[in-house]
Amino acid sequence: NAGVMQNPRHLVRRRGQEARLRCSPMKGHSHVYWYRQLPEEGLKFMVYLQKENIIDESGMPKERFSAEFPKEGPSILRIQQVVRGDSAAYFCASSPPTRDTQYFGPGTRLTVL
Amino acid sequence: GIQVEQSPPDLILQEGANSTLRCNFSDSVNNLQWFHQNPWGQLINLFYIPSGTKQNGRLSATTVATERYSLLYISSSQTTDSGVYFCAVEAGGGNKLTFGTGTQLKVEL
Numbered sequence: 324n325a326g327v328m329q330n331p332r333h334l335v336r337r338r339g340q341e342a343r344l345r346c347s348p349m350k351g352h353s354h355v356y357w358y359r360q361l362p363e364e365g366l367k368f369m370v371y372l373q374k375e376n377i378i379d380e381s382g383m384p385k386e387r388f389s390a391e392f393p394k395e396g397p398s399i400l401r402i403q404q405v406v407r408g409d410s411a412a413y414f415c416a417s418s419p420p421t422r423d424t425q426y427f428g429p430g431t432r433l434t435v436l
Numbered sequence: 437g438i439q440v441e442q443s444p445p446d447l448i449l450q451e452g453a454n455s456t457l458r459c460n461f462s463d464s465v466n467n468l469q470w471f472h473q474n475p476w477g478q479l480i481n482l483f484y485i486p487s488g489t490k491q492n493g494r495l496s497a498t499t500v501a502t503e504r505y506s507l508l509y510i511s512s513s514q515t516t517d518s519g520v521y522f523c524a525v526e527a528g529g530g531n532k533l534t535f536g537t538g539t540q541l542k543v544e545l
Contacts, residue, residue, distance in 0.1 A: 356532065365522065366479075368532040379530055412477060422531055423467060427479040 325350065327417050327428035335434045342402040342409070344431045348417030355398045356425060357390060360412040372398060405435045438463045438527045440536035448542045449513050457508040457539045459523030467526035468499055469533065470508050474519045482508070482521075513543045 328347040336342050348355050357369040368382040372392040383390070387405075392398040402409055412432050416425040439462040449455055459468075470482040483490050483497040485506065490497055494513075499506040510517055520540050524533040 354531070358533075358535075365535040365537050366524075366533075368534070371531050379532060382532065414479060416533075418531075424469065424481065424484040425533060426481060427471070429478050432477070 327352075327415055327426055329413075329415050329428035329431050331431060332429060333432050333434070335436065336405050337436050338406055339404050342405050342433055344400040344402075344413050344415075344433070346398040346400070346415030346417075346428060348398070348415075349419075349426055352417035352419050352426075354418045354420075354422055355392050356416040356418075357398075357400050358414045358416065358427075360414065360430075362411070366414060369400075402433075405433075407435045409433060410435045438465070438525060438534050440523060440525055440534055442521075442523055442536035442539050444539060445537065446540045446542075448544065451514060451543055451545050453513050453543075454509070454511045455513060455541070457510070457521050457523075457541075459506040459508070459525075459536055461504050461506075461523075461525050461527075463504070463527050465501065465504075465525040465527045466529060467533070468506055469524050470497055470506070471522045471524065472517075472519050473522060473538070479522075510541075513541075515543045515545065517541060518543050 358366040360366045370390045371379040387403045412430045414430045415428045418425045441460045472480045485499045487501040494511045496509045520538040522538045523536040
């Protein structure tokens with residue numbers, strides 16, 4: 324039973340480029356969450372999605388960030404026109420329909436030059 | 437929103453020692469999880485424990501929901517236990533986890 328998968332594991336972008344982070348939840352999990360860990364800080368919630376629906380995006384920056392979880396395929400976190408302050412580790416988590424335990428992926432480490 | 441405080445912030449142990457990490461939270465919770473972030477940055481699930489006591493090998497956890505705290509016990513610590521331990525809670529039915537600031541643990545030979 325494969326765990327939560329994220330790719331790429333490391334991503335380097337120059338200022339102004341777009342970053343796309345992908346997350347495949349565990350089999351049977353229909354709830355996906357994205358969290359961000361800035362350097363030397365704890366993890367902060369960004370967005371909670373179910374298939375084709377954004378349930379809670381209260382932690383998403385108002386501009387440049389978007390997320391989706393289509394009917395088919397992985398969840399995508401998109402960051403447009405990246406800036407140096409976007410450099411962080413981005414973690415995806417998934418939970419089963421019971422919505423209790425969240426299981427985390429290995430993270431994508433984004434570096435903006 | 438809910439506040440989550442962890443103590444101590446840093447801890448250095450000799451291999452074989454025992455330790456207790458504490459997590460205090462400011463409101464009633466529906467979910468509480470403990471995680472270990474290893475030196476490679478991966479987040480490992482330790483416990484889902486909104487109340488009661490659980491044990492898994494050398495680790496055990498207790499949550500006293502009425503008093504709004506949880507404890508993580510590590511016995512006979514090993515160097516592989518090094519890393520950051522996070523407590524995370526969910527309150528209000530929204531499913532989002534609020535993380536504490538973590539306890540940085542270093543186990544030395």
